[in-house]
Amino acid sequence: MILPAGIRPAVPADLDAITPLHAEARATYYRGRIPDHLFDSAAEHARTGEGWARAVERGDVLCAVLPDGELAGVAAYRADGGGTVTLTQLHVAPARRRHGIGSALHSACLAAWRRAGMSTARLEVYEHNERARAFYAARGWAPDPDGPRAGAHLVLTLRLSGE
Template identity: 65%
Template sequence: MIRPATPADLDAITVVHAEARATYYRGHLPDEEFDGPAERARTRAAWATGLSRDEPGAAVLCAEHDGRPVGVAAYRRVDGVMTLTQLHVAPAHWRRGIGAALHEACVAAWRRDGVGTARLEVFEPNKRAQAFYAAHGWYPDPDTPRDGTHLILRLAVGRTAKPAPLPQE
């Protein structure tokens, strides 16, 4: 079940976030940068802010299984552009359609709100996420294809055109 997240979900969301990030950052960044005490505190504070944010067109959604959050997605406007800021599924729940359901809930909300395009950033070594996004119609941003270690992807909301391939190493 996909539902709006609440402040009561904060602990579960931070765990899902940490578990998912560890799968793609480990081996590419020092553990302290994605799983150290300072980063865990920063992550918790950021999610607390996101859950308390009251701005039009912004949301944090949870995917629930057996009564507990196992996935999370967040979006809001950044510099006037709808941005999928987070989409994570607990690794123990991968390959069950949870990420696809969260993604579709975001896209449905954007369509209702008349959003024309959306953007996201994905860690370049995270090929699993890149394949997920490409399968859902995201394509490399033609104007700004990267920002440091992240690729920038775009989605034409409401359009189902075949996506352009992501750059290969």
């Protein structure tokens, strides 16, 4: 299934591209702020690769794919069964940023969540990731009034119903 703007559900064959894209994107906001081994080690890559594999198996991952087949971005989410969905990851390859890929992924997530009947979305964004914070704020995400922080992350929510 191909979704608008080159967005499609991930398949297991995408994992070889998803894991390094994830690592490269995270390095842009974690490097210099937390020890490298916490985000850029063989053990961490294996751990996150396993997480991505589980999310792909559940069908909770969307990929942004360029016409030449290159994976340019990825988003993962998980519904809680009570009308809330959590955006667990949204990454664009650093070389592909500022070309609408993140916006296309975000829009595709919103459409999927609304089709599934979700009423609220939540996410956690690293407090020092100003680029991501601005991205989400521009799309209507706001601090969660019930718990605006989770350690070094800000918790944001977005109402999906009635929009």
